Amino acid sequence: MNQRFVLRLIILGMMWIGLCLLKLDADMDRLLWQAFIFSGIVLLGSLMEHIFHYQGDPYILPVVQAIMALGLVFVVRINPDVALHQFWWANIGMLLFYVVLWSIRDYRYFGRFRYIWGLLAVGLLLITLLFGSEEGGATSSFKVLGFGLQPEEFVKLALLLFMATYLEENEELLRVGTVQWGRISLPDWRTLRPFMIMVAFVLGILAAQKSLGTALVFYMLFVLMLYVVTERALYLGISLPIFLLTGTAGYMLFHHVRVRVAVWLNPWQDPTGMGYQIAQSLFAIGGGKILGTGLGNGIGASTVPVAISDFIFSVIAEELGFAGAMAVLVLFLIVVMRAFAISLRANDRFGQILAAGIGILLGTETLIILAGVTKLLPLTGIPLPWVSYGGSSLIVHFILLGVLLNISNATAVSSLSTKNRGREYAT
Template sequence: MIQRITSRVLILGMMWLGLSLLKWDGNKNQILWQALVFTGIVLLGSLMEEILHYQGDPYILPVVQVIMALGLVFLVRIRPEVGLRQFWWANIGLLIFYVVLWAIRDYRQLGSFRYLWGLLAVGLLLVTLVFGYSAGGATSWLHIGGIGIEPEEFVKLALLLFMATYLEENEELLRIGTVQLGSFSIPDWRTLGPFIVMSAFALGLLAAQKSLGTALEFYALFVLMLYVVTERTLYLLISLPIFFLPGTLGYMLFTHVHVRVAVWLNPWQDPTGGGYQIAQSLFAISGGKILGTGLGNGIGASTVPAASTDFIFSVIAEELGFAGGMAILVLFLIVVMRAFAVSLRAKDRFGQILAAGIGILLGTETLIILAGVTKLLPLTGIPLPWVSYGGSSLLVHFILLGVLLNISNATAVGSLSTKNKGREYAT
């Protein structure tokens, strides 16, 4: 218990130190009150973990809380009013996380609703396409009660659950195949049909919304989960031409995709126009050097467009330097690797696939957004989990975190029960 409380106190101390170093006008009292609420939820949550005998992975939640604390401090630094709203979402998200962690009695019941998850994902995308509004060239937002919601974030959760249930049910047929095609064996249409139809429909709707960054993320999730479960390189080889064909069509049909690719190839052709975002991002990152300019001393917070969302990593890298940027990468790497460790330890196949899928999703999101702001890939507009501003993203990632640690806790409790039964039998 002492170790658990101590780690949370250190994390909160880092957050409060960061807030104390900032200078901002307006909303100060409101932000401090929300920070106090956040502090109370974190400490009370760690106490509840002890009271309810949480036995799951001890590292994932503290690492996520470090990531989130950094994100909150930098959002307050960039735009205090945005930081205030993020504190609200973070407090709600933490409460939802603990509800998911403790309220799900048996996570395997989530696998009983395969087609329901698929229909929910498609339904959310259809509603967004019909009633949504455009931002950044993509129709991916809904207004509900005066609050902007991004349904695509909730679609991630629904599709992940659909994939986990589908892959668990059809693993052997997908691994071995029943139809011979030359020297390769592939699954028959009855096995592959639901997966192909769901994938094509979801990706087609995202393309219609012009949300191609999310489409790339979903496609990577589909392919990588299929590969991890079946261990067949054939699926990876088939996925490449399937990816490049729609990618080429998107480049030809959508102007904003064409612009993003052109900017990615050479932002210096128009550094004050189309290339302004990525140029300012690169200037900010390079200006940080090794140890950074210091918290609150960088210029990227005011010069980099969308600094609180798409390009928050650029501001962090400028003010905390290469060391701070690498620290963020290492923290995300720890979360992803621990998710795979949870997958390996899970006692049932559904839990293994679902935990691995969560790790794949988090890793893919992080890779795509960080590659975009550093010019390794075209910009996609995907938020950095637990760091970028966005209530929808924060809530969904807390739900995913709750499911992941629920699997981990159930595995540990099951192992402990088995050991105790073994001892009783030996006695």
């Protein structure tokens, strides 16, 4: 209990030091009150973990809270006016996390609704396509009661649950195959049909929305979860030409995709026009050097377009330097690796697949967005989990975290009960 509480105090202390260094104006009292509420939720949550005897992974939540605290500081640094909303969403997200963690009695219950999760994912995407508004070349959001929502974020949760239930039910058929093509055995059409229909609908609707960054995330999620469960490299081999074919089709069909690829290949052809965003991002990252310019002293916060969401990592790399950027990467790596560790320890196959899927999703999102801002991949426009500005992303990732730690806690409690029964039997 003491170690857990002290660790949270250290994390919150870092956040408050960052906020104090930013020298906020006197009219930012509401923001500071939200920061106090966030601190209270973190400390109260630590106490509740002790009261309810939380036995799950002890590292993931503090690491995520450290990432969240860093993100909040930099959102305040970039735009204090909208940072108030980020604190609101962070507080709501933390509360939802604890609700999910403690209210789910048996996560395996979600495995009964495979087709409902699939229909929910497709329905959310269709609603966005029909009623959404275009932003950044893609139709990915719409307004509800004055709040902007991105249903694509909630589709991640529905797809993870669909994939976990589908793969659990059809694992052996997908692993071994029932149809022989020369030396290669493949599953029959009846087994593949739900998966292929879901892939076609989801990726097709995302293509119609021109939301190709999210489509890339979902495609990698489909392929990697299939590979992790079946351990067949054949699926990776089949996915590569499909990816190249669909990528080429997207390049030919959509003008903004061609622009992004051209900017990715050579942003210096038009550094004040189309290449301005990535050029300023590279300038900011390079200007940070090893130890950075110091919090609040960089110029990337004002020169990099969309710095508060898509390019927030560029501002972090400039003001905290290479050391700070690597620290952020290590924090995300810890979360992903611990998610896989939870997957390996889970008592049932559904929990193993679901935990692995959450780890794959978090790792894929982080890799794609960081590769985009550093020019390793074309820009995708997806948010960095728990760091970038955006309420929908925060809410969904906290729900995913709650599901993940619910699996971890259930596994630990089950293992402890088994050990206790063994001791009673031995005596």
